Amino acid sequence: MIKINFDDATLAKDQASGIGVVLRDENGLVLASLAQQLPHLYTPLITEAKVASRALQFAAELGFNRVILEGDCHVLIKALKEGSMFLxxxxxxxxxxxxxxxxxxxxxxxxxxxxxxxxxxxxARYALEVLCSVVWMEDVPPPSFSVVQCDIIGLH
Known part of the structure; x- marks a missing residue:
């Protein structure tokens, strides 16, 4: 089973959002990562839902079928667990x-x-600097490398 972490970052002055997705194995090693810019600003919940959707699509494209989708938006994760939607x-x-x-x-x-x-x-912050979708296999872009290393050894 792999773990998919997803998040977003926004840049209001540019009216853009960045999304970040990282897929890891049970040891925390990076299997793949993705940074993509969304050309519009959405509400925080919509942006998180769009990122979660893209994260699942990314994992499916890579052939994974047993996953844990992990994010920091409590409202979204709760709605997904309950299978509930808002009207x-x-x-x-x-x-x-x-x-x-x-x-x-x-x-x-x-x-x-x-x-x-x-x-x-x-x-997601890195995605604000790119104009397209960028994927890394078994790696992350240089600005995120130290964050991965600290995360693996447990330094937060």
Whole structure:
């Protein structure tokens, strides 16, 4: 089973959001990572749902089917665990994540505090500097490398 951490970062002056996704094995070693810029600003919950959806698509594209999806948005993780949606626009984006969940044999949801999601957040901040989607296999971009190393050895 692999763990997928996801997060977002926003840059209001540029009206953009960055998303970061990191896939790790049971030892915490990076299997793949992704940084992608979203060209619009959304509400925080919609952005988190869009990132969660992209994270699941990324894992499915790489052939993983047993995953733990871990993020720091308590409202989203709770809604995914309960399979509930909101009766508003946010609910449509949560529904997208639940649809993407159908591609997995075993999918669990986990909430982590922001301190435990630093690698994904670092990738999301990096995404604000790129204009496209960038993928690394068994690696992360240089600005995130030290964050991964600290995370692996338990320094937060």
């Amino acid at each position: 508003c626009t946010d609910g449509l984006f949560i529904e997208d994540v639940l649809f993407d969940a159908n591609f997995f044999n075993d999918l669990r949801y986990s909430h982590v505090k922001r301190e435990g999601n630093k690698v994904a957040h670092s990738l």
